[in-house]
């Protein structure tokens with residue numbers, strides 16, 4: 001016979017006191033470890049967390065309105081969370097896009113000159129992997145990126161690249 005919710009919670013507490021971890025308790029009682037955690041922390045259920053967040057919401061939004069930073073590149077107001085250390089941006093979204101595009105353009109023009117990823121990397125002070133990844137991203141955004149020149153390198157003029 002299945003235990004009632006109250007019996008389960010009592011059992012979970014008992015097992016926790018015996019030093020079992022949440023996963024072990026969950027296995028014994030046939031529930032997920034998150035459920036065990038909720039049983040052991042009745043004040044912190046997801047619903048309660050949601051309600052607390054909803055209460056904090058307006059204050060948080062006001063704080064963000066009051067603490068927006070200006071973009072050092074164009075001076076326009078930056079978006080939400082621009083002063084929050086975990087979400088700090090040093091440029092506004094438009095400037096970050098422009099900067100990315102101008103960086104892509106620089107790498108693409110070096111590629112058009114026939115440089116390999118490694119040569120572009122040493123010319124721009126980064127790594128070949130970063131160049132490859134940046135050029136890939138540029139390609140994903142509709143920029144025409146010529147393929148790396150590996151095949152045409154070091155071959156006699158009569159040979160045709162595969």
Ligand SMILES: [Zn+2]
Pocket residue numbers: 071072073074075076091092093094095096
């Ligand atoms: Zn800006």
